[in-house]
Amino acid sequence: MTAAAEQIIANLSRHISLTEDETSFFLSRLKAKTLDSGDVLLQAGQACDTFNYVVHGALRAFFSTENDKEVTIMFAIADWWITDMPCFVNRQPAMISITAIEDTSILQLRYEDLELLYTRIPKFERAMRIMMQNAYVREQLRVLQTFSQPAEERYLNFLQKYPGIASKVTNKHIASYLGITPEFLSVVRSRLRHK
Amino acid sequence: MTAAAEQIIANLSRHISLTEDETSFFLSRLKAKTLDSGDVLLQAGQACDTFNYVVHGALRAFFSTENDKEVTIMFAIADWWITDMPCFVNRQPAMISITAIEDTSILQLRYEDLELLYTRIPKFERAMRIMMQNAYVREQLRVLQTFSQPAEERYLNFLQKYPGIASKVTNKHIASYLGITPEFLSVVRSRLRHK
DNA sequence: AGCGTTTATTAATGTACATTAATTTTTGTC
């Protein structure tokens, strides 16, 4: 088994345990892919067919507004799964784009293969249920903090909650994840420095 | 079978189909409860033990900030499920409160009973997976719109997306769901009127 | 190492929305 396969199985085993047969069937449905920093994994407007597990590196999902602004939806580093979930589950063209912000290696699971896994190995429903549950809770807390905390607190919170991400991404990207401009994040950082 | 039981089963059947035995086991784990408008279903600080299905009426989940502001996390009308999900799944004291904004009747599923359902009837993992997936997608789009659209667009969007909710709740509550003050929502509405 | 390109910072000005407070309208209740 490759190191990447070991890693994804170890990660899955936090939620469900698989037999040898199940493990090899699951692994057989994955397709490895490598991306150079800057490469586009998913382009807005195109079909969103894969759910992507990050082996190493870092990806960023973002929405581009009419006025050329970007809203960062999420980051994904090692052990995270990423896709355009609204479009993946509803079989719609992607609304967001996903690019590599480092050289990255991923394992891809196609929509049909995920459906196949649900059918053949119902335990995958459980794994996915837990992942979706965690994602929901994360997004709900993000809304709550956005509405109840000023940018400075949200920034400190982000640094504390996702140190592994903060160390890999630019301030520009952090700003667009927090819903502020890079210029204002600079002001926030400068204020924090002078405290 | 009561009308409420018929309703929750019809709703579940959008995701999974149950045998007669499974149906009656599921129903046996539910507890009916009625609330008068204004009643508190969940109080911040207390244990969050139940996942609640709304038969009819309307509930509101909200977070209270230090400065006495309220952020509306979500509304739930007929056929919606509601709880303090972060606290429910992590067995933590509730951070939010849930109150009835109309006379309401609900069916409650306790945490241990949900776990039991997962074990005895794994199909429930699927139902829950789909529900969590939908909730995640909803919240992610909410973040995206909050960061990319002005209050006026978000308000129109809300009216269009949740007409059944909009007709039941006050503007004050809508404002706190959109992340703005009621005063500013008044301004927005007045601008729309004069267009 | 050098040079172009992207990113970060700083500062001036502008705006979407918050705050406060007063008035009107709506709602619920006996």
Next chain:
DNA sequence: GACAAAAATTAATGTACATTAATAAACGCT
């Protein structure tokens, strides 16, 4: 149907953050 209480509206003032623009710092590439 009257009356208190909550909700909605309006307007004046204030502020967190956006915008624009210019400079400095960091990065990527040969």
